[in-house]
Amino acid sequence: MLFLILLLMAAPLLAEPPAAATTNMTCLRCHGMKTLAYRHPSTGKIVDLFVEQVALSHSVHGKLACTECHDGDFAHYPHRAETQQRSLSCVKCHEQQDDATKRHYQFTTIDAEYAKSIHATSDAVEAAAFNCHSCHDPHRFHASQIGDSLATIIHNDNALCLTCHEQARLKHAWLPNRERHWETVRCLDCHTPVTDSKQPVSHHILSAADSNHDCVSCHSKNSQLLNRLYRYRAANDVASHGWLNTAIFNEAYVVGMSRSAVLDRLALVIIGLTLCVLLAHGIGRYRAQQRLLRKQQ
Amino acid sequence: MSASYLYPRWVRIWHWLNALLFAILIVSGGSLHFTGHPWLLDFATARPLHNITGLLLIISWVAFIIGNVMTNNDRHYRVQWRGFLGRLFTQGRYYAVGIFRNEPHPFHPSEAMKFNTLQQLSYLGVMYVLVPLLVISGAAFLLAVYLPDTIFGLGSIWVVAMLHLTVAYSLVLFVLVHLYIITTGDTVTTNLRAMLTGWHRDDQQETTK
Numbered sequence: 001m002l003f004l005i006l007l008l009m010a011a012p013l014l015a016e017p018p019a020a021a022t023t024n025m026t027c028l029r030c031h032g033m034k035t036l037a038y039r040h041p042s043t044g045k046i047v048d049l050f051v052e053q054v055a056l057s058h059s060v061h062g063k064l065a066c067t068e069c070h071d072g073d074f075a076h077y078p079h080r081a082e083t084q085q086r087s088l089s090c091v092k093c094h095e096q097q098d099d100a101t102k103r104h105y106q107f108t109t110i111d112a113e114y115a116k117s118i119h120a121t122s123d124a125v126e127a128a129a130f131n132c133h134s135c136h137d138p139h140r141f142h143a144s145q146i147g148d149s150l151a152t153i154i155h156n157d158n159a160l161c162l163t164c165h166e167q168a169r170l171k172h173a174w175l176p177n178r179e180r181h182w183e184t185v186r187c188l189d190c191h192t193p194v195t196d197s198k199q200p201v202s203h204h205i206l207s208a209a210d211s212n213h214d215c216v217s218c219h220s221k222n223s224q225l226l227n228r229l230y231r232y233r234a235a236n237d238v239a240s241h242g243w244l245n246t247a248i249f250n251e252a253y254v255v256g257m258s259r260s261a262v263l264d265r266l267a268l269v270i271i272g273l274t275l276c277v278l279l280a281h282g283i284g285r286y287r288a289q290q291r292l293l294r295k296q297q
Numbered sequence: 298m299s300a301s302y303l304y305p306r307w308v309r310i311w312h313w314l315n316a317l318l319f320a321i322l323i324v325s326g327g328s329l330h331f332t333g334h335p336w337l338l339d340f341a342t343a344r345p346l347h348n349i350t351g352l353l354l355i356i357s358w359v360a361f362i363i364g365n366v367m368t369n370n371d372r373h374y375r376v377q378w379r380g381f382l383g384r385l386f387t388q389g390r391y392y393a394v395g396i397f398r399n400e401p402h403p404f405h406p407s408e409a410m411k412f413n414t415l416q417q418l419s420y421l422g423v424m425y426v427l428v429p430l431l432v433i434s435g436a437a438f439l440l441a442v443y444l445p446d447t448i449f450g451l452g453s454i455w456v457v458a459m460l461h462l463t464v465a466y467s468l469v470l471f472v473l474v475h476l477y478i479i480t481t482g483d484t485v486t487t488n489l490r491a492m493l494t495g496w497h498r499d500d501q502q503e504t505t506k
């Protein structure tokens with residue numbers, strides 16, 4: 001009887017397998033250390049294994065357990081080589097989500113677009129190991145948030161490109177008002193084609209040669225920008241700041257968008273002619289007045 | 298010489314506030330449209346200035362309509378169709394020919410009707426057609442996110458922009474002609490004084506009546 005009682009008391013301990021004890025904190029005990037890194041034996045590069053806990057919790061993946069993506073055997077330390085080398089497919093996981101078809105971005109479309117992008121097709125050495133994670137750190141990535149200023153979104157977005165493309169400033173010397181453009185337009189806005197996929201931005205990053213150099217595609221009636229960042233942004237603004245603030249401080253005006261050369265010329269000619277007629281009319285009246293005064297004298 | 302009280306205080310206050318809004322809107326709107334020219338306002342200044350002034354113009358327009366409904370000022374905006382074309386022709390002929398022959402003004406404003414037919418027609422067009430179109434297209438611009446992608450098969454922002462621009466140019470024309478016509482009273486400043494004091498002095502009224 002005593003044995004039976006002891007057995008019952010010990011049952012919960014026995015039933016718990018060691019792997020289930022793995023919570024995010026278990027992983028972050030080591031991976032939360034800023035200094036956790038090693039030098040890759042063949043490339044000689046430092047491989048950073050640090051995961052910043054706050055950034056992770058604010059990221060799109062913040063609610064996931066580490067083991068939902070990293071599902072191998074991590075019970076042993078050092079982790080086994082075959083578990084470490086397993087590649088993670090963003091597209092596969094994201095396509096399996098229940099709401100996959102309702103999301104802003106369709107991952108199959110992203111996959112197809114990325115396959116055509118210069119990041120995937122380039123023969124350059126720098127582009128050799130390019131993958132989703134090169135730009136989107138899964139431990140900190142989050143889509144632009146309501147309430148972020150447009151300038152912040154653009155700055156963060158462009159900073160991502162500029163971490164690799166160090167020569168970008170030099171190569172954009174031709175661009176008029178370069179700094180102003182960089183503060184108000186994302187790299188992506190010129191370096192991706194306009195697609196019909198209904199997604200806010202294409203992942204089909206173009207080569208420098210194929211990218212948009214045409215001022216008119218933004219500074220014109222069919223401004224690409226309006227159909228991209230700004231329209232999306234305006235919707236967010238209305239939601240967070242109300243329509244009055246959005247109306248007063250809206251950032252959606254693109255110079256030239258509302259300009260029609262024909263209308264401008266026509267209007268200025270008519271205004272000019274009107275001024276001439278008014279001037280002539282005034283001179284005519286003045287002379288009539290002078291005649292009247294002479295007659296009266 | 299006679300004088301009649303044509304412009305009550307609220308009309309004068311509204312008129313000069315509206316004039317100020319027009320001036321700011323023309324300068325700031327031109328600065329947005331033709332940005333980069335050294336004579337114009339800085340883009341970052343012109344943008345909120347134009348938006349805020351535009352919203353104030355909506356309030357000003359609504360105030361004008363309410364004022365007209367509450368008082369009997371709207372009598373000046375009711376077209377008298379009897380003899381309309383004849384009066385229109387007479388007024389037009391005066392500005393085109395008579396004024397150069399020192400002919401007397403064919404129309405004498407009174408408290409019953411302060412506008413001549415040409416004036417009435419242009420103010421009706423401005424206050425009941427152009428300004429409403431201007432503020433509606435302006436508001437549509439500001440809240441472009443609610444617009445459908447296309448109107449009549451054209452990009453809706455483009456339609457709104459062209460409407461706003463055409464109406465704006467028309468109103469610039471109106472302002473130019475308006476400023477000139479002010480000087481065509483009995484003396485150059487007669488009409489200007491009337492809008493400042495409310496009293497219209499008519500030197501010819503008694504001799505020609």
